[in-house]
């Protein structure tokens with residue numbers, strides 16, 4: 001803990017364990033057949049973990065493709081030298097087509113207007129526009145209705161500027177693979193693929209599994225799986241932990257920037273939502289707040305780790321800072337903290353660990369959102 005790498009300009013940061021990311025990728029590799037490809041989902045800056053650095057680790061570990069949510073996320077990867085195929089998981093506006101072609105980024109397609117405009121621009125650029133057809137099988141978010149896939153393909157595939165590189169769908173309830181809803185989506189997808197093949201249409205790479213489907217239903221892997229949350233060592237749902245061993249990749253840490261021992265009865269932070277209940281309470285300031293992903297809804301409800309012990313966060317969490325309290329009692333003498341002492345907001349310290357799931361539960365959300373939040377502003381240190 002002595003020679004810890006920390007940012008020069010701020011005593012709050014995110015640590016990314018590249019070894020853990022690599023091992024999580026290998027755990028998914030072990031779960032898939034050699035002929036099945038792995039598309040690593042690194043949208044939203046790799047769920048807050050830093051897309052460029054994660055892409056490097058995952059490419060060297062053997063990733064076959066990357067998926068992002070926006071065209072700009074794809075451009076960032078290309079500018080950083082990523083050479084693997086990059087798929088955008090929705091259909092961008094027509095105005096994005098020039099950027100897609102210039103950076104060799106593959107869009108999802110589900111409107112005739114976009115597809116034909118894309119094909120035209122590709123011909124003009126002297127190339128062929130590769131696309132993945134998104135199929136609507138029940139989530140009611142994006143895609144061509146499964147019953148209309150053949151008709152849709154026939155209305156665009158005459159275009160010599162277009163090439164179907166893949167066909168996919170996305171599950172709404174893959175964390176319940178025995179459930180009727182999941183099975184219905186999978187059946188509709190398989191039927192749409194079969195109908196296209198019967199009509200003589202090439203489907204390219206056929207894929208539908210997110211992390212939970214990849215883990216729970218190996219029979220549904222098809223040609224490729226799209227793994228996101230699991231790569232970062234986070235379980236998509238509680239039952240997943242029994243099926244695959246994953247290591248958390250992100251930790252969030254801070255150093256104490258200031259300490260004070262207020263008198264009994266004094267308030268702490270905006271609105272004085274906490275008052276010092278007695279003497280012998282030390283208030284320590286940490287330089288991260290809700291603009292760093294530490295949701296204000298956690299105020300007075302969360303804990304951090306200090307020397308392997310849990311201490312309470314107190315007062316309203318501010319935009320850029322928050323306070324924690326050390327209480328000494330005759331029976332329990334947690335040492336007073338000093339300026340510069342390390343505190344752990346997410347991650348392990350000693351024998352204890354605060355997980356993304358613990359914080360998500362307190363916030364009333366899912367680990368996905370907690371991780372994305374910490375990626376917003378905190379500097380990332382890659383271990």
Ligand SMILES: *Cc1c(COP(=O)(O)O)cnc(C)c1O
Nearest residue numbers: 041089170210211226227228229
């Ligand atoms: C985000 C996303 C994924 C990855 O989901 P995880 O649950 O993180 O594995 C896969 N496919 C699509 C279409 C997505 O939007």
